[in-house]
Amino acid sequence: MPIPFNRDFDAPYGELRRLSPMVSRLLARNPSPFTFRGTGVYLVGDENARDVAVIDPGPMIPAHLDALKRIVADKNVTHILVTHTHSDHSPAAQPLKEWTGAKTYAFGPHGAGRDEGGPKIEEGGDRNFVPDVAVRDNDVIAGNGFTFDCVYTPGHTSNHMCYGLREEKALFTGDHVMGWSTTVVAPPDGDMAQYMASLRKLLARDDRVLYPTHGGPVNDPKPFLQAYIDHRLEREAQILDCLREGVHTIPEIVARLYADVDKRLHAPAARSVLAHLIQLEREGRVELHADGYFLAV
DSSP states (O other): OOOOOOOOOOOOBTOEEEOSSSEEEEEOSOOBTTTBTOOEEEEESOTTOSEEEEEOOOOOOHHHHHHHHHHTTTSEEEEEEOSOOBTTTSTTHHHHHHHHOOEEEESOSTTTTSOTTSOOOOTTBOTTOOOSEEOOTTOEEEETTEEEEEEEOTTSSTTOEEEEEGGGTEEEEETTSOSSSOOOOOTTTOOHHHHHHHHHHHHTSOOSEEEESSSSOBSSHHHHHHHHHHHHHHHHHHHHHHHHTTOOSHHHHHHHHTTTSOGGGHHHHHHHHHHHHHHHHHTTSEEEOTTSOEEEO
């Protein structure tokens, strides 16, 4: 079935909007074909709470930094959680840490989930970010009035971490699951096999709502996650069909499968196609030839 995206997202920039008794969102003005309306920065803590946590502080944009500083001015930020280190998620963690004195929490710096001797990771990463506290799968982050379970979800990036808010059975999904679009999986830091395993990991949970960094909340997670998985399996089947029909290179596959997609998205689409092909080659289902084309086995 089609992924039930909700693109009806009318949120103001620079203003804090409450989404639930414990969750509020500040939207950064960085819209693009990759970020939808912009980066959603989450504050966790009830309306009367003095202590709060911030998730994915966002990009280094002066107007956004001013808004972020304004909304935390009367709060005690005790935890800064980062899902991953792309430049629209983690750069504002450093000034937020300087203003508040709060520690930063994440899996690790950019590429932390990969072999350090591997190929250079992709552009767009925040290579300056290093967390104060490195967290791992199933770790618990406890604050005054909130408790997070760390859910390691590599795939979009090797250091991607989701955070489950126990008090509301809510999961902050970063870019692993987005409310408005599918997620780009770009090798070498992105890995399709890991991404699919991470999706199935979330499907096995019992979260009531997902809060992506881009797009609105997902209020019925299981059908949404299953549709995400089915979409990737369908794309895999389409790629294999292309190879069997004589379409053997990534540019040709993208031109066929993404003919109706904004051409600005063809380059990231090519990275996701490559991620599928790498997975299929590892599984022995395709072969890469020396002159750069793929064949189905």
